[in-house]
Amino acid sequence: MKVTILGAGVVGVTSAYYLAKAGHEVTVIDRQAGPALETSFANAGEVSFGYCSPWAAPGIPQKALKWIFMEHAPLILRPKVDGAMISWMLKMLSNCTSSRYAINKSRMLRLADYSRVALAEVRSETGIAYDERMQGTLQLFRTEAQLDASAKDVKALAADGIPYEVLDPEACIRVEPALRHVREKIVGGLLTPKDETGDCFKFTNALAAKAEALGVVFDYGRTIKSIVVEGGEAKGVVTDRGVTRSDAVVVALGSFSPLMVKPLGISLPVYPVKGYSLTIPITDATRAPESTVMDETYKIAITRLGDRIRVGGMAEISGYTNDLGLARRRTLEHSVTDLFPGGDVSKADFWSGLRPMTPDGTPVIGATKVRGLYMNTGHGTLGWTMSCGSAKVLSDIVTGKTPEIETKDLAIARYN
Incomplete structure (x- = not known):
């Protein structure tokens, strides 16, 4: 055919x-x-088989209202007269219930876990290299509220048989030793050890x-x-x-x-949600992540890709625009320097891409x-x-x- x-x-x-x-x-x-x-081209570098959740989740509408007033908000909305945007947002809001979240996350975990096996097969049969690491994703919580809210994800992971570990601050540092420099900022973490990292490009x-x-x-x-x-x-x-x-x-x-x-x-209810990334050369490996650290406060992933750090995240709903806003760069810089101080962000490459999001x-x-x-x-x-x-x-x-x-x-x- x-x-x-x-x-x-x-x-x-x-x-x-x-x-x-x-x-x-x-x-x-x-x-x-x-x-x-x-x-x-320059996405966050995570291959997140376990850290895999719908953006539409219980409490997101309330959080979105708070994020409007945050300097380093994970969600940015630039409303416009766009029927597709309005329709997509309404559909997304309808998925922000506990029942819909459970259904959608289960679907995503099923496909992601299947993809984990498929990627391993491709890697084995082709031998291709792409700065890959198999050391998991650490979802890092800065507040007790974030740690408590992770219970719904733990429940979904357990239901689908996806390995996970709930960690205290010291265990987080054992997984990511560079976090010892910011011990006082960590309340706990959720480790999904089957996750990987790698350069998608x-x-x-x-x-x-x-x-x-x-x-x-x-x-x-x-x-x-x-x-x-x-x-x-x-x-x-x-x-x-x-x-x-x-x-x-x-x-x-x-x-x-x-x-x-x-x-x-x-x-087709797919709408562009823009994300941003920085790619920073590593100057001191002792102050760099070993794998991926997901900063739950800012929804930003900080990933080791060979001799580089890829910092990626945020969700900007602004249509088919691909401009590089300096405020978004400042948010990425704030997250990575706050958790991994000492890197030279002035040498970073700044990028944005349009992620194709469904409402569920x-x-x-x-x-x-x-x-x-x-x-x-x-x-x-x-x-x-x-x-x-x-x-x-x-x-x-x-x-x-x-x-x-x-x-x-x-x-x-x-x-x-």
């Missing part, structure tokens, strides 16, 4: 790799000059080379205009260089996916009402984490195989 994949981020490239392994003739089309040059480029060796064609620098539908079936795509014909089309365009499928009468936190994977048209998008902050599992599931669905995990509640039909 000829399959065209739209998008060469980590989700598109992993999809291409699995589909090629399944024996399909795959072409990947992207507007950039190479793989992983947009949202996959390096991984995606290395896997793209392996996919090419399997016969995948990467067609870069092309503007995708529309999807060709004939007789109710996807038959290819129109680009600025003509028509590419195929038997199936996979939409893996991240935040831009809903714009591509809207003309086909498909309402779960990605959209699978078939659509248009025959031959498939989705693999909406992973929010967890595209890197869920990429291999999502791609393996998608490949099985396209091929006509029964996936190894439940996928019905991952499809777009769940929104009907």
Whole structure:
């Protein structure tokens, strides 16, 4: 079968790799000059199989009101006259209940844990390196209220059989020795030891080379205009260089996916939520994290990537804008220097990317009402984490195989 994949981020490239392994003739089309040059380029570096939660959670509406007045707020809202933004926010608010949170988190953990196994398989069969570490994620609590609130996550982790450890301050320092310099700021932590770290950009480029060796064609620098539908079936795509014909089309365009499928009468509730990152060279390894420390106060991840620290986070709802606000940089700098003092943030590279968020936190994977048209998008902050599992599931669905995990509640039909 000829399959065209739209998008060469980590989700598109992993999809291409699995589909090629399944024996399909795959072409990947992207507007950039190479793989992983947009949202996959400089993300937080976490591969968070255990630290995996929906943004829509009980108490978030109340917290959001407080965050409006915080200097270093984890959530920034720039309201505008935008029907898609308003609709998405209302849907997200409807998911901020205990019952919905439990359902959504369970879905996410199922897919993330499946992706953990899939990523290990890819690493084993390809031998690619991407500054990877397998030392877990430490969710760090600065207040007793944060520690108490983690009970709902502990419950979900236990229910799904995901390993975890609740740590006191001294145990946090044993996991991340550099935190000894700020012992007085730590109340406790939640460790998910199966989590990993790694450079998503390096991984995606290395896997793209392996996919090419399997016969995948990467067609870069092309503007995708529309999807060709004939007789109710996807038959290819129109680009600025003509028509590419195929038997199936996979939409893996991240935040831009809903714009591509809207003309086909498909309402995809994915909206861009901008995140920011700093990449800082390590000058003193004794003051750097060993793996990922998630600063719960600011919702910022501080991750070791080889000889660099990647500081990533925040959620800015401002539409399809990719400007670099200096206030956001100050928040990233504040979090990393407050927990790991001594680094030279003046040498940091500053970046932003648009995360494709669904209102329930779960990605959209699978078939659509248009025959031959498939989705693999909406992973929010967890595209890197869920990429291999999502791609393996998608490949099985396209091929006509029964996936190894439940996928019905991952499809777009769940929104009907």
